[in-house]
Amino acid sequence: MFFKDWPAVFHIIICAVISYIVLFIFIRISGKRTLAKLNAFDFVVTVTLGSTLSSMILKKVPLVEGFVALITIIALQYLLAFLAKNSSKMEDMINSTPTLLFYNGKFILPAMKKEVITEEEIYSEIRKYRLESLEDVQAVVMELNGTFTVVKKSNKVGPSSLDDIELEH
Secondary structure, eight states, X not given: OOOOOHHHHHHHHHHHHHHHHHHHHHHHHHOGGGGXXXXXXXXXXXXXXXXXXXXXXXXXXXXXXXXXXHHHHHHHHHHHHHHHHHOHHHHHXXXXXXXXXXXXXXXXXXXXXXXXOOHXXXXXXXXXXXXXXXXXXXXXXXXXXXXXXXXXXXXXXSOOTTTTOOOOO
């Protein structure tokens, strides 16, 4: 239960070191996007890479098969990111859109219902930004990757970070 034998321990150490180095090299080659978690697909890639690495270290799959899996996952992620960048239809299929949950002092109930978000969760996100008064909050947005962004009110005129978000009623 706690210990099998020394050869098994050494095997795990060797596999862990080799797998870690290979994954590090693959990620350096493929770019920062591989671990960016910009959208749901990027999150799936990150989880899949971790699961594959774990399987390699724990001898569930041979190293070469694990390396092929890592290369395949990273190549698919890169391919889909490339297609999304070059095709608005593919971008719409792959990426969701940000959702406005709170705007100008009002909760947007249809959007909150669609995303299954409560007022308490929005208040919590506002507090994370160290804001007490809702008067200081222009908007709360659920981003593509499921994280929240709280946008403070501003006196500035011109383009806004909210320009790409549709207001749902």
